Amino acid sequence: MIYSNLQRRLAAGQIVVTGEMAPPKGGDPTRLLQLAQAMQPSVDAINLTDNQRGVARMSSLGAAAILRQAGIEPIMQMTCQHRNRIALQADALSASALGVRNILCMTGDHPRIGDHPQAKNVLDLNSFQLIRMLRKLRDEARFDSGGQLKEPPQFFVGGVANPNVERAARLEKKVQSGAEFIQTQLIFDVARFRTWMADVRAAGLHQQAHILAGVMVLRRPHSALYLRDHLPGTLMPDGIVDRMQAAEDSEREGISIAAELVSELLSVEGVAGVHIMSVDWTRAIPQIIERAGMLPRPDLPE
Secondary structure (H helix, E strand, O other): OOOOHHHHHHHOOOOEEEEEEOOOOOOOOHHHHHHHHHHHHHOOEEEEOOOHHHOOOOOHHHHHHHHHHOOOOEEEEEEOOOOOHHHHHHHHHHHHHOOOOEEEEEOOOOHHHOOOOOOOOOOOOOHHHHHHHHHHHHHHOEOOOOOEOOOOOOOEEEEEEOOOOOOHHHHHHHHHHOOOEEEEEEOOOHHHHHHHHHHHHHOOHHHOOEEEEEEEOOOOHHHHHHHHHHOOOOOOOHHHHHHHHHOOOHHHHHHHHHHHHHHHHHOOOOEEEEEEEOOOOOOHHHHHHHHOOOOOOOOOOO
């Protein structure tokens, strides 16, 4: 069954593009809508992060519902660090009722790294368990407790993978848990990604879940240095650091690098699309998609 426009595009074999943005640190949706509407013509769906880096913001559920009301296809990120399974199920059912049809399941970030380090870490479930629970809600119309739902929710269930440090076997477990699409963490080392995808194809996982390769746009040279030297789980080639440091216009160079990565990653067999991320630079995402020659976006298939 098709639950979302994103799922419809992927099922039809379209190469999809998704973008990502953080909900605001406040209750006014104006800026959220401005950024999303500027991005909408360039992407097929927009991710809303869920208290990323343990920082309190408008909820991903609320932000996704606002975008849905504005006619924009949202992907609601759902993390396990701050809610127990009762709250997670409540949010999933609410999302379905509000017309939010894509949910990306993640473990999330510990509160100690965010702006409320005194907050209790919940982590009642991990991302594998969350995926299984959402599939149970949808496919069996049952709560995690086994209790029966009156009406099953409708949503397309996704998960996250990190080709930089994980083996394909971990992705296989996530697919077996019920993930129907996968967005990867940011990729700069394309050679490493090609090796990972070869293992993914050998296991037939690309035929069981749609894989979207993650691309992050760099804005300043120090961002590349930070990713290389301080962010675990990221592989940053020295060549990219050198390009950013040597550039007269680092913003333009960052967009060029991201567009090149998009083209390279889409050339890898088994990749169904790309997911574009930024750090407070959402307006760069349409420029990347245009530079990569992926505009206009195709019409929604019948």
